[in-house]
Amino acid sequence: MAVAVPKEVVKARENYLTEGGLLSWLVTVDHKRIGVMYGLTSLAFMGLAGFEALAMRIQLAQPNNHFLSADLYNQFFTMHGTTMIFLVIMPLGLGFFGNIAMPLQIGARDVAFPRLNALSYWIFLFGALFMYSSFLFGGLPDAGWFGYANLTERFFTPGSREDFWAIGLLILGISSILGALNFFVTIVNMRAPGMTFMRMPIFVWNILVASVLVLVAFPPLTVGLVFLVMDRFLGTHFYSTVAGATPILWQHLFWLFGHPEVYILALPAFGIISEVIPCFSRKPLFGYAAMAYATALIGFISYGVWGHHMFATGMGPIADAAFALSTMAIAIPTGIKVYSWVATLWRGNFVWTTSFLYALAFVVQFTLGGLTGVMHAQPPIDLQQTGSYFIVAHFHYVLGGGSLFAFLAGLYYWWPKMTGRMMNEKLGRINFWLTCIGFNMTFFPMHFLGLGGMPRRIYTYGAGLHWDFWNMFCTIGAFVMATGILFLLIAMVESLTRGPEAPADPWDGRTLEWSIPSPPPVYNFAEIPHVHSKDAFWEMKYGNNPGHKVPEVAAEHEAGHVPHIHVPAPSMFPILLAAGLALCGIGAVAWLRITLVGLLIVYLAIVGIGFEYPTYGEHPSKERGDDIYPLDSRKVGMWTFIGSESLFFASLIGTYMAYKGRDLIGPTAKEILEIPLTSFSTFVLLMSSLLMVLALAGFERGDIKAGRNWLFATAGLGCIFLGGQAYEFNKFYHEGVTLQHNLFGQTFYTLVGFHGLHVLLGVIWLLTLAFASFKDMVPKKRALAVEFGGLYWHFVDIVWIVIFSLVYLMDKVTGA
């Protein structure tokens, strides 16, 4: 460890780890603590997934083995995949590293919405526990991590296993979307003064793009899961062929999420590598601008390549060719990244830390995974490889040898900052070499097995297929790798108990997190730094004069004064809200009344959050130091939320359009929809938007009474709209169009019903505000609360205009 140039250990009086007791972690909103909790949870689930993987490897070590039953094997491979993707790599990349490093790198005191951050974590934890609790009720989910319909229909997978899977993923999806929204707003709005987008640390760039991807990719998944849950619980036929639908719909919705998801898993890893390599090569990152653009480009293209997962489904040569080209195109920005890392190494002055070793292994292994990826972009090759162990090798090189190795690099890199202790490099070496050798022993031969024709997801195989040797070899490798991971745990425990204290800047780092003590104080920065260039801390230390060393920027903390900084107060509502959500899930699989209790808790917790924070609705608090930021974070957040919601409706509308005209029996839209009635409801809803404007104006000028009355009137018009909808649904129902009757019935009720549900939520929201104003909880200075309610209301109205045009009017026009 050549860098550990002894520096004075700068310690804040109290750091984020020590303040408060153990219980205070339950109500914490500190991004660093939330990051630590994400890390520990993911680590625990990684242990579980690793256990499942080892059991599978033992089963496959020999042909016709009987270590696991077919049933258990299928549960294990399903949960290994689901766990590693949703409960390990994604929460590690965004939840753990995003929380630990990103706010510090942009010089912020916390994320934009600290309580939302805690909420994301608790929903994640409860969602994960909920999914795994299916173990107690008849076994784990067993339809594969991408749960292809129609195998997931209740007819083919009876019991509650898949219910836990689908509802668990819905809960986890909420967590991901809220977390991503938070990070997006934080990065857009809370960078330190002077930190333009092109001065952001490259890790932050990657988190930004990954967050955007979460916001655009999860709505299609949510819609796909909603259909699945409806099929399983309500008897609709979104994915079964009986009513003319096709199970391929699930594949489109799932991979529309699934491929961006790959980059959601990979981008934080790219970001970590782009920090670690320059730091330990003692050179700035090569081609910063190209790297930033490549990151954005990867995110953009990744939304248009989902079809390459479906070459075997027979989409036809035109779609195949289009997806082949778009998928190949993604190799170009990825190549730029790899070459830029290599160029950063060129003539570097290396510091051979464990973190650096992991980063180097990442570059090689990720490149290997990327190169086999090019093969899967070519349908003729892909058809010989998809569904085989070659694919298994490919994505383990991308996500295991890629993302996980990068996360290990990141863990060694930020560990001193996070815990205030150094890690033992000797243990680190053992950990690295065992893991690296074990990883390649396990997964490289899987290329051979795949080319030798071994399909994935088989719990057993016959003798005489020539797969025996490499399967045994892979199994041995898996145990080597597991031993390596064991040494990681040993190194972590050793560091926490006996490790030397870490200086503020152990690696001579380049970014702002190294300018504050290790571990950081609760408020992170005593003074928000001003940034003049990229590699902001490096520039503070050395200026433009490379030879000259200006030490101890962190020393300002030493002066003895603990600055009076307003940090966000702890809150019990996030954990309460998440528990309510988990109750909703439990109710769905157990006893529906529990869901109602859950919904009540969710509602109360939301109201609690809304009115808890003393500054809510006021202009940004000066105390918190928010006045230095250009925009109101809450407005950015609201607009981001609306953007993500639009994609939810887009997926619903897309499904309606895709299934239009495929009905096997009538009546369909043309025969049954009534324009005059709906035109009236539409008019009512549009008028309500007008009243909403008046209500907001009332609150803004301090005329609470007028504002309140207009709020009631708005909600009243909303109720009339809902009444019209109830009348319409009732009429259709009596004409025989039930939810299960035909494709039109299920898509229509789902789309219009979800819109109605949004109107209902809007009515509840507005009524809550109106009643709160009686208690004087919505004074003039909190008119912002009303503004958000209004924004949501207008959004719901606009969605209705789209639905009204596409569902009601278009058919009449084309039918005329």
Added chain:
Amino acid sequence: MKLKASLGCLRSAILAGLSAACLAGCEVFNGPLSTFIIRSDFARDSYRLFRYTFIWDCIILLTVLVPMVLALFWLTPRTGPQEQEHVEGTSWLEAAWTITPALILISMAIPTIRLTFQNQPPTPPPGALRVRVIGHQWWWEFQYPEYHLTTPDELHIPAGRTVYFDLESADVIHGFWAPQLGGKRDAIPGHVNHIVLTPEKPGEYYGECTQYCGLSHANMRFRVYVDTPENFAAWVKQQQSAPATAAGNDPKVEAGAAVFAAAPCVTCHTIEGVSKGYIGPNLSHIGSHQTLAGSILSNTPENMAKWIRNPEEVKPGAQMPALGLDPVQIDYLVAYLESLK
């Protein structure tokens, strides 16, 4: 001398071990499911494109690895330890590693797209043999509309004649893959997929399901027999004729036929002239088959008896129930079924 000899011994032992490992390692490409053994035009096209991409992948890998190794172990830093070389980027270099991969990708994209269209002709090629493939949990059904034939798990096709497969599914999504004959396609309910290929060489080829389809996905295999045109014609003729039984000569077979007719077998299975069940595999010529139960057992009387006794034990989740027949009945039944040539 002694030391030298023992060292020599050790060396040859190590060499022998390494070469044995190498042989064992390479064996994987000689298996009955290897994609490197090419027996159709479709498989050959895929393989050639694979080889082309593989070569480029190796070259690209070298362009990453060589500079990396040079930088890490050979080059010395240009400047002193604390000094920074402020290389922010070199535009010609960045342009080079953007444009060169793009050109390489274009050179891959052209054959890719050509083959993608060639593999999926809009109409069946003239003179092609049409075979309807239906995936079931967990066995395969092959129908020959041209010859009015149905056979489970074992597909016969003539060498040299183009085959046009129509893939369908009776329940969930399955994947049809006989690696040596070419790439896979999914068999999807409510949707007909196609594969076109021309088998080149007579022989026995293995196939398997490659889309996870439930509990016994691993036990859903099949065989493809590529016959010479003469053998294929003979096979068709044999299959078209009523099942030949040795009924007259063997009382066991006759007793077995009675068991079959009386047991629930008839509700699910067809034996021409005997029963018309269609849920399970057609057993008209089961005695002539090489394999049983989704090609996971070789067709011997013992295996047949084991299967009938308790299908669940052989194939978890199997839809055929254990019929509760006594050993004598099973014995007769096996004799009957094995006689159906």
